[in-house]
Amino acid sequence: MEAKPTKKEKYIRQLKPYLPAGFEEMVAELLLSHPVRFAITNPRATKLGDYRAPQQGETFHRISVNGNLNPYNFLITTLHEFAHLRVYLQFGFRIKPHGEEWKSEFRKLLWPAIQTGLLPKDIEIALMSSLTNMKASSCTDTQLSRVLRQYDKREGGEIVLEEIPKNATFVLQGKTFVKGELRRTRFLCTEVPSKRQFLIHSLATVQLLENIHER
DSSP: OOOOOOHHHHHHHHHTTTSOTTOHHHHHHHHHHSOEEEEEEOOOSSOSEEEEOOOTTOOOEEEEEETTSOHHHHHHHHHHHHHHHHHHHHHTTSSOTTSHHHHHHHHHHHHHHHHTSOSOHHHHHHHHHHHHOOOSSOOOOHHHHHHHHTTOOOOTTEEEGGGSOTTOEEEETTEEEEOOOEETTEEEEEEETTOOEEEEETTOEEEEOOOOSOO
């Protein structure tokens, strides 16, 4: 009779389609060593992953990661959310979400992944830079995001917002916009036809339309 698979083996099998080869055991160990419910979700426009501390009466933390991420982005997003979990176990809500304590935990989780030698060289270099130059005010690392985006599988006609010209017309989540000025890491875009303005991340994946906006 075939032996019943262990919990770790089940996790490895479930994670394999989403992670780069060789990292399944690393993430499975994180799941086994923390009181967490881990969910792979449908794409969300506003976030790649999410961490939720236990609510009153609960014992489990909750982590969710978008299932449409490329394997490297899925791995790094998962480690990002586990850093939140580990910081909460130590400090609760007494600290900033992406303060020095979180950065320290994120570094501890990233370093073993880098040391495996299994990551593409450009991602490894971007991660090393991120480890040493994390901004005090934010966890956003545009350069790392830009490198990770190169491994996305894009559908026909999809392009990154920063790659299209100003005043170009594009579609995002079924809505049509005209690209405007850059505001730090986001572009101020005008929805057609409502003329409402939205700040859209420069690395958002959009569909470029024929430019119908008057320049």
